[in-house]
Amino acid sequence: MDNFGDNFEDGDVDPAAEFLARxxxxxxxxEDDLNTGSIPIGVTQTLSNETSSPIITPKVEREEAEKIKKWRAEQKTLLEEKDANEEKKKEELRLIAKKELEEWYKSHKEQIAKTKDVNRESAINAEKQFVAESDDIxxxxxxxRITKLCDFNPKANRASKDVTRMRSIILQLKQMPLKKPLPTK
Structure with missing residues (x-):
């Protein structure tokens, strides 16, 4: 290890220790001039690692001017008033929102009930019509009868599946005469 110059046991003087001693x-x-036995409040004491001497830094507290104290008090009261007004407005908005939400639920329930009634009536009418037509076979x-059940308007519903092939087959079968009539019950 001597080849690298890491041998610190030679008795060389540490430059940091020399500086601190000086x-x-x-x-x-x-140290004798300062009374380090009792450090007054508001004074910070910091000790270095190598020495026992304190480094004393006094804290200087400045007294605020009268105008600044008055301004702070006014700002505090103004902020308290604003907070109170904000809470009142929040509560008003909550009540308004609650009332609107209740009205929306009420109208939504009414709309659903109306839709159910209309669907029920149309289903009953469609069933009556189907039964009446099935009796007249x-x-x-x-x-x-099959073509009445099918919708042959291609623009009727664009969101549904493409049934053009089915339509064309039904129309071809309708135009072809049957050799034997279908048995009826």
């Missing part, structure tokens, strides 16, 4: 000897007279009118 500073301590220069400041030795000051005549031989040879089967394809006419």
């Amino acid at each position: 500073e301590q000897s220069q400041l030795a007279g000051l 005549e031989p040879g009118t089967e394809w006419d």
Whole structure:
């Protein structure tokens, strides 16, 4: 390990220790002048690692001017008033929102009830019409009944599946005469 110059046991003087010793000897007279036994409140004390001498830094507290105290008090009361007004407005908005939400739920329930009634009525009417038409079965009118059930308007519902092939097959079958009529019950 001697090849790297890491041998610190040669008795070389540490430069930091030398500096601290020199500073301590220069400041030795000051320690006697200061009364370090009791440090007044508002004074911070910091000790360095190598020395036992305190570094005293007094805190200087400045007294605020009368105008600044008055301004702070006015700002505090103004902010308290604003907070109180804000809380009142929040509560008013909560009440308004609650009332609007209740009205919306009420109208929504009414709309759902109306839609249910309309759907029920249309289903009952459609069922009555289907039953009435099924009683009037005549031989040879089967394809006419099927075409009544199918919607042949291609623009009727664009969101549904493409049923053009099915439409064309039904129309072809309707136009072809049957050799035998379908049995009826």
